[in-house]
Amino acid sequence: MKSVKTLLKRPYNWIVIAFCVIFVVLFIFTFFNAKFYDTPIGQITQINNTSTTHISDEHHNKDTKHKTQLHIKILNGKFEGKTANISHEYTESQADSEAFSKNNKVLLHIDKDLNDAYITEKKRDSLVVAITGIFLLTVLLVGKKIGLQSILSLALNTLVVLLAIYIHNQSPNISLFGLMSVGIFISTTLTLLLVTGWQWRTLITILSTLVGTFLCVGMSQLIIQLTGGTGLKFETMSFLTLPPKEVFLASVMIGTLGAVMDVAITIASGMAEILRRTPDISMKRWALAGRNIGQDIMGTMTNILLFSYLSGSLPMLLIYLKNANTITYTISMNWSLEISRAITGGIGIVLTIPITILLMQLWFRLRGVRS
Template sequence: MWGVKRRTKKSIVSSSLLIGLIIIYFLMGISTLYERPIVELVDIKHVEEIVVNADNSDVAVDVIYDVTFKARLENTKHRGETLTMQYTYSDSAPYHSAFDVGDKVFVTLREGSILTAEVIEVKRDQEVLILFSLFLLIMLVVGQRQGLFAVLSLIFHVSIMAGAIYLFIARPGTSLLLLMGIAAIFMTVVSLIFVSGLTKKTLSAILSTLTGLALMMTITLLVLRLTNQQGLRFEEMGLLTRHPDAVFTAGLLIGAIGAVMDVAVTIGSTLFQIKEEHPMINTKSLVASGRRIGQDIMGTMTTIVFFAYISGTIPTLLIYLLNDASLGYSLSMNFSLELVRALSSGIGIVLTIPVSILFAVLLTKVGEAT
């Protein structure tokens, strides 16, 4: 473009990105830009320490601290005023963590005869920005072009899904599953064409992904209906302000898109390559190759989604067990939705193997006829 060398263009893009990030970082540091009250801690005084013992013994396991903060308001009309706040945290930090002088904290203000406040949340957006910059740096330096693709596709997918959720909220009565279904088709078509262009191989991958997802959703929804969702505890989606059922099924679909696409692309591209290198290969050995690849990737693919889903249940599972709930009860209360997700994605991954082989074999033949 404009005769600028590729290298120069690259450095222009990366330096403007860097400047952008630095500007955002400093803007995040200006408390007056925030609507919610922010305080900076000036002094911390320990009031009381309560030692928690293990059940029926005098073995100390935890210490709870009651502290008083002296804090200075950074924004709102009371900016610059100092106030005192009460705060409680423990060594194990299951909820609140310890604070240091200089920390910035979001609070709710109580305007009585004297100004008081309660801690809502630590201010952590600047740290998040630094982490995001590190992520970008590693992706672009180690991953280079491909790393850039990964970042761009992450941003693209997040925006499409955010758009779908926005529509869902804006138009009450729309099915989230339907919206996410449309989003899934759009994301699959765009990402796959972006990665490997408008070719027969891409067409085969798109058809395999969408068919695999459709089969998976049909089976899962059928099972959910047949078994009346027996054993599923939607309590863990209690934070939801609307019916959890609809959101859960839409989540099943979204969760499997990446894995199913991966299977479809891996099998499809290898079969097309084999066909290209050995044009005379018969259908039977092509199918056999596809099956071998499928068997090779099946185990690790299911492992990836399994851990991505299941590990999130560990903290609540721990709290149940620590409160002497039985293992069976704790598992049934916390594990059920994640297990359904993992099993359903597993079904999607495995079903996509024969589907991808079918489309790859059919589409490699199309060229031959003409």
């Protein structure tokens, strides 16, 4: 009992408890919130399989097509309580269709009569709330106070990026790249102030992050300008009505920022801790320690960046290969921009290491620390 009372006296524990309560309430609410939707929602009560056909295309890709009859109970709107019978076809690979199970809740499109109804997609708010809640709870439990600050910075960063996109949509004459540049500056400053607080190394981390990010983006812009963008498949940006180079550079800047910031804060924090524990260390040995830290994380951070970019295009890559496209054509059409972003981000990571070390040295020389 004493341990429970001690835990409840800590403000942070109350925050975790409050979050858990909110998360559970929201999760339960998603099962009964159909009446709050304007879109008709139905629950599948019965599935009858009417036929099964084995199919094959010209490239000998085999699949199985199922035709089903779904009995769906309407949960909201003017048809609430009634049952709709909807024909649904899907393939087992689910490449261009989706399979449903009994008790799934689905979003429907209904014109004037239930006979015209069809399914648009699954109702996934319960899954979204569950995954988001588990992620945030894990960050809070592992990161404690820093975890809470990280969640706040994540929310602020998301708002900054969305605000930049919104402003550009409202005023297309304003450069998206310029808006993202301002957003990156604000996002970097707020994130590092929230995560590390106002310390001397916070300023160094902010400067090295911004310099490393804009330097590698500037190099990318210069190379694209000199080469005319040869080799970059801008045409793979489907349905894009904006200048592709501007959008590409904005995406490079956003993607590079996270990795560069991680490298900058790791080196700055490591060097600060080394100096605190061994204040009589020489400047040369101190810089060497920072370089060793940078070398240890350089490879892993570059790999993380590469895998993050490539993973999103993996489904399309497999579809291209399944349809008898060559490996070179498949990679050029699906991974051209992703590999370019990853390489550019890798350059930013490498450049940030000496930039951070030099700024740390400069700061302490200005404070009169001996070399």
